[in-house]
Amino acid sequence: MRSDVVATWLLTLALHAGVLLTMAWIIDRGALRTHLAWRELLWRVALFGSVLTASAQCLFDVPVSARLLLPGVAGTAPAAPAPALARAIDTRNQDAASDVEDDAPAFLVSENPAPVSQVVSAQDARSNTAAPRDWRSFWHLAVIVAWLAGLLLALSRIATRWLQLSRVLVRAKPIEDAGIVTDARALAIQACMAPPRLAALDDLASPFAVRSQRIVLPCWALDLLDREQLRAMLAHETAHLARRDPIWKLATAIWCAALWFVPVAALARRRLGEIAELACDTWAARHLGDGRSLAECLAECAERRIDGFDAELAPAMAHRDSPFLQRIDHLIDGAPMHTDFSRTRAGIAAFAALALAAAILPGVGLLPARAQIPPPAPPAPPAAPSPPKSEGKHVHISADIDAFGTRHRYSTVEINDGGRGYSAKIRGEVAFNEDEDGIAKLSDDGSASFSETRGGTTRRVDYANRSGKLEERYFVDDREQAIDAAARTWIAGLIPVVIRETALNADVRVKRLLAKGGAGAVLDEIDRIESGYARSVYVQQLAASAKLTPAEVTRTIGLIGGIDSDYERRNALAALATAAPFDAMQQKMVIAQAGEISSDYERAELLVGILPKLASTPDVHEAWLRAASGIGSDYEHRRVLTALLDAGSVDDAALAHIIEGAKSIGSDYERRELLVSAVRRAGDADRIAPAYATATADIGSDYERREALLALMRAPGFGAVSARAVLDAAKSIGSDYECREVLIALARVMPADADLIARYRDVARRLSESERGAAERALDRFAS
Incomplete structure (x- = not known):
């Protein structure tokens, strides 16, 4: 790999890592203080994701909002496309010149470029003259x-610390105390892992875990701490x-060594260490029942950390950089910390964030070199274009806007259909003639280009406004030809197809068709359009410009069914x-189309959008629910069903x-959120409790299951049926702590029924001794 490419990648990596980590620091200081899982994901994505965004820009030439261009190695810089350069210089075509301007910095693009012969001669002259060697010759090295x-240097420091840790571990002695070993195995079972090996070591400030x-x-700790405190340390x-x-x-240490030139990377390393300690504190406190014993261990470790060995490369409970006071306060106060999240949502969020960063973050690139222009291919006879077919169609729309983001200067529309392709490139404002087979007017300094590629041959017609005069030129495979009768026939057939299929001037055309033949004329035009994008644009323009009759609305819904793009159909x-308001039949037609949308997001957006306008009839609601069940x-499934709940009907x-x-929602968090939202709308908890408890049975997270059952207990009408359902669901909760919390809350609200109390005690007997005692004491209210 070339040294200049590696250097630009490193500079882009530094830029991206600095921006992403700074953004992570800003977000982390906001509303995520108690959401440890999201905080950890945020910092990891910012720290490790920069290598992906930088590589994407360098390998795939992803467009960026700004790019610093540096000189490459002489004679090896990537060449600009020769045809584009030839058209930009020889024909002065404005649209093609913009392609060259996109590849080169502004100060390298001339307002009045020289003829091709002069450029080639100048390149030959420069190639025979030795360029002076300055900083541009070795900056990349x-x-x-x-x-x-x-x-x-950074890796040598890591290696030194690793060797120190290895020497220390050699002196560690195995722990054979039966009570400690038993506690460690019990905790390992709760953590779903193999039992760890235990060892003891002198001159150690705090415990630590190794790979x-x-x-x-x-x-x-073995000499001074009691059984509960040692159990907290092990947890x-x-x-x-x-x-x-x-x-x-x-x-993290190795990657931060690679990012030694990014100061914020050291902050990310510290933040990730702090979050790991807080997450382990939360897990330990949750499985111990409270965090007081762990807080006592931290206090003991804090008194000894100054003189003891500090395992920098191993996670230690009381590392020198650990925020002791903050952790102890959290443990004593019992402040809730969230350590779980939906992996699906997290993955989508991380992918979306990195994709957006790769697209918009600035980068570093190399100045392009110019290549000689090959001779053009011989022209082929023109043929009249045929309308594109819908199968295999690809439509691409792009626009270039000014620095303020408010005014379109350039627009490009391309349609690819197998071996055929149509494109339109317009700069400025364009007005077509009455028959729409040519251009009548262009704005000052405007240009337009229409082309068709068919059978390996590309034909193009270019229009430009030259000092108020409309100029028309015709090309076959980039070679200019005279505009004869055959060329006129081809142009007259191409422009109407491109206008219709690319939705150019759709707003003007829709108004003109409405004036001539009403909504029926516009619908006839929509029926002729093959492009899903253009058909969607015309429907939107028609909906905004005319008041449709019920029959016209029904026909429009049917035409929308021919749009293959989920986004455009929605x-x-x-x-x-x-x-236009839909009647009941039209609502079911729209819902049926929603059921054919494969994109979960687009289907959800459509269903949520039409929800407030649905008729309150059972068949319409049943159709809506069927469409929602396919998400x-x-x-998105939870969001749609929650929207139905929020509608209040x-x-x-x-x-x-x-x-x-x-029950069909796999995410524990999303299922719990939906169940809690549903039970809040219940008027009688006993009527829904059996089905509700069954829906909680497959929730894997004991915490989420507990929250769902607590929401049921707060619902109106909670009685014996609901209490029995909660007890049946509590049997399968694996965490003794979470099960105890459910039982204690249940004891406060369940009826004084002997059968329920017996069931309650039966579930409590499954718990550990301390958890069972707390659950049994909650029944004291029945004794009084």
Whole structure:
């Protein structure tokens, strides 16, 4: 790989890492303080994701909002496309010249370029003259050497710390105390991992965990701490192993060594360490019942951390950089910390953030070199174009706007259909003639280009406004030809197809068709359009410009059914729904089309958008629910059903359907959110409790299941049937702590029924001794 390419990648990496980590720091200081899982994902994506965004820009030439161009190695810089350069210089075509301007910095593009012969001669002359050697000849080598020097220095420090840790572990002695080993195995079962190996070591400030499933405890802890405190210490370190923190900590240290030139990377490393400690504190406190014993361990470790060994590369409970006071306050106060999230949502969020960053972050590139222009291919006879078919069609629309984002200067529309392609490139404002087979007027300095590629031959007609005079030129495979009768026939056939299929001047055409033949004429035109994009644009313009009759609305809905793009179909239906109220039959037609939309997001957007306008009839609501049930995304499925709940018109049948639909949601968080939203609308908890409890049975997270059952207890009409359902659901909760919380809350609200109390005690007997005692004491209110 060339040294200048590596250097530009390193500079882009530094820029992206700095921006992403700074944004992570800003967001982390906001509303995520108690959401540890999202905070950790935020910092990891910002730290490790920069290599993906930088690589994407360098490898795939992703467009960026700004690009600093540096000189490349002489004779090896990437060449600009020869045909584009030839057209830009030889024909002075404005549209093609913009392609060259996109590839070169502004100061390299001349307002009045020289003829091709002069450019080629100048290039030949420059190639025979030795250029003076200055900083541009070795800047890339200086960047690489500096980076390698810093990397080796940082890696040597990591290696030194690793060797120190290895020497310390050699002196560790295995722990054979039966009580401690039993507690460690019990905690490992709760963490769904193999039992760790335990060892003790002198001169150790605090315990730590290492990659080989090993927990090292300080000898002073075995002598001074009681059973509960040692169990808290083990729980914290077990959480580190379950989270694979030793591996993450080493990987973070190595990657921060590679990013030594990004100062914010050190902050990210500290933040990730703090979040890991808080997450392990939360896990330990949750499985111990409270955090007081763990807080006492932290206080003891804090008194000894100054003189003891500090395991920098292993996650330690009381690392020197650990925020002790903050952690102790959280543990004593019992402040809630969220350590779980939906992996699907997290993955989508991370992918979307990195894709957006790769698209909009500035980067560093190399100045393009110019190549000689090959001779044009011989022309082929023109042929009249045929309308594009819908199968295999691809439509691309793009626009270039000014610095303020408010005015379109350039627009490009391309249609590709197998071996044929149509494109239109317009700069400025264009007006077509009455027959729409040519251009009548262009704005000052405007230009337009229409082309067709068919059978390997490309024909193009260019228009330009030259000092108020309309200029027309015709090309076959980039070679200019005279405009004869055959060329006129081809142009007259091409422009109407391109106008219709690319939705150029759609607003003007729709108004003209309305004036001539009313909405029927516009619908006839829409029926002739093959492009889903153009058909959607025409429907939206029609909906905004005319008041349609019920029959015209029904016909429009049918025409929208021919749009293959989920996005365009949703936009067209939404625009029509806004302009004209649907009757019950039309509503079912729209819902049926929503059921054919494969994109979960687009289907959800359409269903939520039409929800307030639905008729309150059982068949319409049943059709809507069927369309909603086909959404695969847990988040979108929950969002749609929650929108139905928020609409306020949910009867008992719809509520039962929503609770039943929650069973198909795989995400624990999304299912719990939907169930909680549903039970808040219930008028009688006993009527829905059995189905509700069944819907909670497949929730894997004990915390989410507990929250769902607590919401049922707060519902009106909570009685013996609901209490029995909660007890049946509580049996399958794996965490003793979460089960105890459910039982204690249930004891406050359940009726004084002997059968319920017996069931309650039967569930409590499954818990550990301390958890069972707390649950049994909650029944004291019945004794009084």
